[in-house]
Amino acid sequence: MHDAPLVRLEQVTKIYRMGDVEVGALRGVDFTLERGEFVAVMGASGSGKSTLMQIVGCLDGPTSGRYWLEGRDVSSLGANALAEVRNTTLGFVFQSFNLLARTSAVENVELPMLYAGVGARERRRRALEALDQVGLSSRAHHHPNQLSGGQQQRVAIARAIVGRPRVILADEPTGNLDSQSSVEIMQLFQTLGANGMTVMLVTHEPDIAQFAARVVVMRDGLIKTDTRQTPKAAHAEAAS
């Protein structure tokens, strides 16, 4: 099973019905993601990049095609099984952070473990550890409205990594941030990548994509190019 790629999509399609019109968001995509990769998925809006991320993230099932996650076919799992897969295997980072309001940073980070059935004391310990990893241990008891955008996104990243997932899926994680904070967030992803975490990032900004080691460009529901590059080091950028 360890020989299988972390993520393998085979001829995946996704068709949305909008009234009477059928829109093919994905039209037969083959895609693999190996362990430890840092891939940026690019494309104009409507190119299918977000749909690809949702399917890889088990938030939505494909209309047709197969999807193996760690060698396991997850294309036809039910809602409960998918929830479990998301809980144990995947970590999400969203453009709008999606932190629970009026809830402290550490409690936001604890959320996935709540559903994993981790005990209260262990939850707190691991959440503080994750906040430490993103450099926010001093803000553990702040509420989201007391944190800057960059700090909120760090809390969200801590929440994504706290369950020790196989892959982190980040959907436009820098979309709501200024360029300084964006670089800091990318630096954090690079550090996670260096420590062996697989990261899949969706962005429409080439500046952000250059921090990734692999860039997939999508157009009209298909993968147009899939290239490897030498990533730009974010800490150098942050320093300048």
Next chain:
Amino acid sequence: MSPFDTLRIAVRALLRNKLRSFLTTLGIIIGVFAVISMVAVGEGAKAQVEKTFASMGSNIIVVLPGTSSRGGAMGGFGSMPTLTWDDLAAIRSEVPTVRSAVAMLSAMAQVQSDEDNWTTRVQGTSPEFLDVRSWKVEAGVFFTQSDVDVGAKVAVLGRTVVDKLYGESADPIGQSVRIKGVPFQIVGVLERKGQSAMGQDNDDTVVVPQSTFQSKIQGGLQKYIPGMIMVSAVDADATKRAQTQMANLLRDRHHIEPGMDDDFSIRNLAEMASAVEAGTAAITSLLASIAAVSLIVGGIGIMNIMLVSVTERTREIGLRMAVGAKPRHILLQFLFESLALSTAGGIVGIAAGVVTASKLGDAFGWTITIRPETVVLAVGFSGLVGVVFGIFPARKASKLQPIAALRYE
């Protein structure tokens, strides 16, 4: 995820909107409050009715003389004397289920002290009166069988008559009272009994030996009983049998052919008591069901707010699902919220209901008892309301698709 965690999340979510949660709960508070206080007041009224009937004597059966029919106009029962002293003796000796039977001779008559006069109901009876009516003398003694045998001119006064003729809290024992101008010696005063179930003042009466009543107050028709016969059965279960047996005995003695109407009437106080109690119970359940309707209205309020809450928190639901919440977790979270709302409302409502009911009890002078079943029922019912009206919004929340919920604006 432990139920405790779910509950904690639910309570925190509710505390985030304190005013809204309170207003939502108010419907349940009012509903439970209404149920508790209405049932308590109803129970109090029922207890009061029971007490009143118990004060009239246990297992009482009343035998009234028959009707007179003159020119087609039927007089009511009691309008013509048909019961004789021999009938009374026969009831005493021949009906085994009768514990005691006593003639209740009565007439309205003027009574006078040296200073005042008053018109009251004078009753002629025997010493068994106290037993049949479950009554006691407060001061002095009741007259004895020998007083009855010799026709002694002795009287036992009710408290109201004492108050009217001799003044409040006076002790008239040994003094003289004139009844229809005839002087009687006061030997005793009856304990205060209050109103009868019919609203009459039980204490507005003078009791004299029946022989004296016949000779000094009644006048004429000595063979008949000018009044009614009060019978007490050996126990409550025997009451019905005693009624039947007496009816057969009297029909036989009065030579009434089968198919003819009785020339007497037998009434059972227990029947009257149960009729009044049934009435009270009906009113109680009516009030309780009106109160229950307000609980349902409260439940609809909860459902309404929960639906708003689910819509408002669609993104939160999406996020929770994205990080691994199963539909069941979301369902339970919202169900616990509505359950917490309704149960908290139930508890506050019970507290308010208990306080109000005891205040009402004090005001009416009733003994208000809040039965544990009522409390358990009220909490259970409010919890049920929470579940019933919470399940729809909670299911709606749990059926959301993660991406649709995350994208919701």
